[in-house]
Amino acid sequence: MNIAALYHRTESEFAYLHTQDKLHIRLRTAKGDVHKVSLVQNDPYKLWGEWYKDIFKEKRPMDIIASTDIHDYWMIETGEEHKRLLYAFHIVANDGEEVFYCDRGVYPVRKPYTSDHNYYFRYPYFHAIDMIKSPHWVRETVWYQIFPERFCNGDISNDPEGTLPWNSQKPGNYDFFGGDLQGIIDKLGYISSLGFNGIYLCPIFKSPTNHKYDTSDYFDIDPAFGTKETLKRLIDECHKRNIKVMLDAVFNHIGDTSEQWLDVVKNGAESRYASWFHIYKFPVSYTKTNRIDEAENLTYDSFGFTSHMPKLNTANPEVQEYLLKVARYWTENFDIDAWRLDVANEVDHRFWKSFYREVTNINSEIYIIGEVWHSSQEWLQSSEFHGVMNYSLTQSILEHFIRGNINSSKMIAAINHQLMLYPKQTNEVMFNLLDSHDTPRLMTIAKGNKKKAKSALAFMFMQTGSPCIYYGTEIGMFGGGDPDCRACMEWDETRWDRAMYTFVSSLVAIRRKFSDIISFANAEWEVDCEKSVIKMTKKYKGNVLFGIFNTGTAEFETAAHGIMLLSSETRAGQNNIVIKSNGFYIGYLEGEKCTQ
Numbered sequence: 197m198n199i200a201a202l203y204h205r206t207e208s209e210f211a212y213l214h215t216q217d218k219l220h221i222r223l224r225t226a227k228g229d230v231h232k233v234s235l236v237q238n239d240p241y242k243l244w245g246e247w248y249k250d251i252f253k254e255k256r257p258m259d260i261i262a263s264t265d266i267h268d269y270w271m272i273e274t275g276e277e278h279k280r281l282l283y284a285f286h287i288v289a290n291d292g293e294e295v296f297y298c299d300r301g302v303y304p305v306r307k308p309y310t311s312d313h314n315y316y317f318r319y320p321y322f323h324a325i326d327m328i329k330s331p332h333w334v335r336e337t338v339w340y341q342i343f344p345e346r347f348c349n350g351d352i353s354n355d356p357e358g359t360l361p362w363n364s365q366k367p368g369n370y371d372f373f374g375g376d377l378q379g380i381i382d383k384l385g386y387i388s389s390l391g392f393n394g395i396y397l398c399p400i401f402k403s404p405t406n407h408k409y410d411t412s413d414y415f416d417i418d419p420a421f422g423t424k425e426t427l428k429r430l431i432d433e434c435h436k437r438n439i440k441v442m443l444d445a446v447f448n449h450i451g452d453t454s455e456q457w458l459d460v461v462k463n464g465a466e467s468r469y470a471s472w473f474h475i476y477k478f479p480v481s482y483t484k485t486n487r488i489d490e491a492e493n494l495t496y497d498s499f500g501f502t503s504h505m506p507k508l509n510t511a512n513p514e515v516q517e518y519l520l521k522v523a524r525y526w527t528e529n530f531d532i533d534a535w536r537l538d539v540a541n542e543v544d545h546r547f548w549k550s551f552y553r554e555v556t557n558i559n560s561e562i563y564i565i566g567e568v569w570h571s572s573q574e575w576l577q578s579s580e581f582h583g584v585m586n587y588s589l590t591q592s593i594l595e596h597f598i599r600g601n602i603n604s605s606k607m608i609a610a611i612n613h614q615l616m617l618y619p620k621q622t623n624e625v626m627f628n629l630l631d632s633h634d635t636p637r638l639m640t641i642a643k644g645n646k647k648k649a650k651s652a653l654a655f656m657f658m659q660t661g662s663p664c665i666y667y668g669t670e671i672g673m674f675g676g677g678d679p680d681c682r683a684c685m686e687w688d689e690t691r692w693d694r695a696m697y698t699f700v701s702s703l704v705a706i707r708r709k710f711s712d713i714i715s716f717a718n719a720e721w722e723v724d725c726e727k728s729v730i731k732m733t734k735k736y737k738g739n740v741l742f743g744i745f746n747t748g749t750a751e752f753e754t755a756a757h758g759i760m761l762l763s764s765e766t767r768a769g770q771n772n773i774v775i776k777s778n779g780f781y782i783g784y785l786e787g788e789k790c791t792q
């Protein structure tokens with residue numbers, strides 16, 4: 197047995213409260229190394245003399261729920277009447293070796309180790325208040341991301357000076373085309389007709405740029421977007437259509453046109469806001485470079501090396517209270533449903549805990565996600581964020597389906613690795629996406645290959661988490677990195693990819709109809725790396741949803757079974773389905789048909 201691969205940690209993603217009286221216990225072992233794992237458990241206050249002599253009668257078998265290329269992960273849901281747990285693992289390797297794995301390490305399966313309660317892991321008490329909670333509605337939500345300045349110009353009276361005619365040229369870093377909140381209101385029928393029931397808005401607060409990530413006034417809507425009354429009308433109209441609304445906040449940094457930073461520039465170390473920032477030397481200064489929005493020799497910390505985005509000192513109590521006031525203001529007065537938090541990984545954890553407490557006290561069902569592009573356990577331990585923008589999933593899917601840099605087994609290993617970093621209820625509300633305002637568009641990444649793009653989207657929509665489509669992806673828009681990915685939405689329907697539009701609409705409908713299966717069921721995988729065929733199956737309450745994806749170059753034949761929900765690049769054979777290269781088939785089996 198590979199002893200070094202054994203891993204468990206109590207009160208973590210390996211042992212957490214899933215419901216008020218049930219724990220999920222996980223164990224990691226080396227891939228393919230272990231034949232059987234059982235949990236040995238009891239209440240720590242029961243008489244040990246009566247327990248240890250019958251220890252093997254108390255064993256409860258665990259199941260493998262996920263595998264990577266190097267590890268297997270086992271899990272069991274369990275509990276105790278009095279909500280406290282003492283537990284350890286009895287592990288049997290494929291070669292017959294047996295070990296007792298406990299809080300003190302690995303031991304032979306015999307007394308005194310199995311009979312001494314001091315050897316065991318403990319979950320002292322099931323405190324419901326400490327349980328990771330996530331808004332249930334998120335599991336049923338499909339998001340549509342909007343970059344407001346480029347979505348629709350609904351009110352030309354608020355166009356900033358120099359606004360260009362809509363879609364008259366490729367976007368530049370400093371261009372304005374007049375997109376605003378009224379334009380979004382005008383297009384809510386379009387959004388709801390596609391089936392989306394969540395809108396994620398990039399920043400709308402006052403700022404001199406088109407992207408608004410350099411806030412000058414957190415308490416005001418940018419006049420080029422409208423007014424607070426316009427925002428209220430937008431949110432009201434969304435809620436009438438059962439569409440949730442998520443705002444984007446930038447608390448890592450502020451804009452250099454804000455009154456706070458301008459005061460620092462003017463008064464230097466004597467400014468009342470000097471301690472609001474991370475400043476090394478006064479007066480604040482920097483050296484311009486030829487790179488867009490970047491500078492050198494900054495005497496203060498900023499977002500990246502962007503001179504006009506000075507970093508806020510969120511450890512300062514005055515800054516904390518100011519930003520929390522901002523959060524309270526928009527949460528209380530505008531009935532928003534969610535916050536997306538920019539550059540969240542560069543803000544201190546103590547501030548995010550305060551933010552979480554403030555907004556959830558106002559709205560216990562509010563959804564909070566952070567922009568974190570890497571593994572995020574520290575932010576997802578119940579008191580900061582519910583989820584993050586799931587770029588780890590994004591990259592795994594793109595690397596296999598689009599770029600072909602990893603095989604199917606490696607992709608699934610990467611997906612499972614990420615799933616095992618978090619509790620189940622966290623995975624269920626991760627924010628899944630394939631492109632955004634910060635990345636090239638999907639069609640550009642796919643180099644125009646619609647087959648690959650559709651297959652990747654279908655696969656993403658079947659993963660646990662809440663999926664998002666970036667505006668324009670549904671009509672096949674192209675665009676490289678910033679600013680190309682932020683082009684004007686194409687409203688000339690003669691230029692739409694109608695097939696993609698219909699396809700995305702069908703995907704959204706499937707995701708919403710089968711949200712319970714997709715959210716709650718663990719994925720079962722069958723992979724043929726040689727043919728590059730993946731079968732993913734999800735079973736929940738007697739029903740089965742499955743998808744077969746062919747990312748290889750040859751056709752693949754499979755038995756025709758179940759109700760076909762959506763397919764691409766397939767043809768009917770004799771009692772079978774032929775899936776062509778870069779095609780897929782999504783099917784459904786209901787109730788008793790599942791056993792056929």
